[in-house]
Amino acid sequence: MIEVLYGAGPEKISGMSTEELRSTFLIEKIFPDDAVRLVYTHVDRMILGGCRPVKKSVEFGEGAAIGTPYLLSYREMGIANLGGPGRVDVDGQSFELNNRDVLYVGRSAQKLKLSSRDPENPARFYMNSVPSQVDYPHRLITRAESKLLELGAEKNSNKRTLRMYIHPEVAPSALLLMGITDLAQGSAWNTMPPHLHERRMEAYVYFDLSPEDRVIHLMGRPDETRHLIVADGDAVLSPAWSIHMGAGTGPYAFVWGMTGENQEYTDVDPVPVRTLR
Known part of the structure; x- marks a missing residue:
C-alpha cells in the first residue's frame, strides 16, 4: 500500500x-x-519512504500500486542509512x-x-525514488566517498557541511540528486540564503533531533511565507515554486533529495532575506 499526496499550487496556501x-x-x-512506509507525491512523482527494521528484516519491491511489475521497474532510488549499521539486499x-x-x-x-x-541500535533507512529511463548500476556511496562542501558562517548561525552522494560528480543517476547536511555546533539555520529552483522540486527529512526539539521550516512564495513545525523523522515536500x-x-x-529538469546544483534563484514577507 502506497500513500498518495497530490500537492498544491502557491495560490492555494494563503487560505490553508x-x-x-x-x-x-x-x-x-x-x-x-x-x-x-512509502508515500507517492504528485510533486514530480517522487516517492519518499522510511523503515526502521528492529526485530526482523523487511522486504518490499512490488509495483502494483503504481501500475508496474515492480516498484523500481522504471525508477531509481537512493537509500540513506541514518541509524545504526544495516544491510540492504x-x-x-x-x-x-x-x-x-x-x-x-x-x-x-x-x-x-x-x-x-x-536490534539494540537499529538502522534507519530513508528512501527517495524518481522515474528513470536510464540504467545505472547499483552503487554504495560511503560517507568518505561523498563530496564535502563547507557552507555558511558561524557569525550568521548557519555554518554547515553539505555532502553530495547521488550527484554527477560522485555517483551518476538519471534524475535523482541526494545528499546530507549537518549543522555545525551552535548554528541553527539551514539553506541560507533561501532560494527557488523552478526546474527542480526538493524533499527534506529532518533527523538527529532530540524529542523536545523542533525545526521551524519556512516555505511558500518569498512574498507570502508559511511555516511548518517539524520533529525528528518528519519529511517535508518543497515544490519548485516554494522557498525552503x-x-x-x-x-x-537533514537529507535532501531533488529531481526535475536538470542536475545542476547551482541552478537556483537566490532570494534576499530582506525581501521575505
Whole structure:
C-alpha cells in the first residue's frame, strides 16, 4: 500500500489552515518499526519512504500500486542509512551501510530487503525514488566517498557541511540528486540564503533531533511565507515554486533529495532575506 499526496499550487496556501498545510506538505513519522512506509507525491512523482527494521528484516519491491511489475521497474532510488549499521539486499546482492552511507539502486531492481546488524541500535533507512529511463548500476556511496562542501558562517548561525552522494560528480543517476547536511555546533539555520529552483522540486527529512526539539521550516512564495513545525523523522515536500529554509531549537541534520529538469546544483534563484514577507 502506497500513500498518495497530490500537492498544491502557491495560490492555494494563503487560505490553508495549519492542518491543511501539514497534510499537504509534511509527512510525519516516516520511519515505522519493522515495516516500510512509502508515500507517492504528485510533486514530480517522487516517492519518499522510511523503515526502521528492529526485530526482523523487511522486504518490499512490488509495483502494483503504481501500475508496474515492480516498484523500481522504471525508477531509481537512493537509500540513506541514518541509524545504526544495516544491510540492504537488492535482488540477492548485499550492501552494508553504516551511518550516513547512501546506496544508489538502479532501474529494474525487483526485490529489496532491509535489515539491521544490531536490534539494540537499529538502522534507519530513508528512501527517495524518481522515474528513470536510464540504467545505472547499483552503487554504495560511503560517507568518505561523498563530496564535502563547507557552507555558511558561524557569525550568521548557519555554518554547515553539505555532502553530495547521488550527484554527477560522485555517483551518476538519471534524475535523482541526494545528499546530507549537518549543522555545525551552535548554528541553527539551514539553506541560507533561501532560494527557488523552478526546474527542480526538493524533499527534506529532518533527523538527529532530540524529542523536545523542533525545526521551524519556512516555505511558500518569498512574498507570502508559511511555516511548518517539524520533529525528528518528519519529511517535508518543497515544490519548485516554494522557498525552503529553516532553523532548529537544537542540533539537527537533514537529507535532501531533488529531481526535475536538470542536475545542476547551482541552478537556483537566490532570494534576499530582506525581501521575505
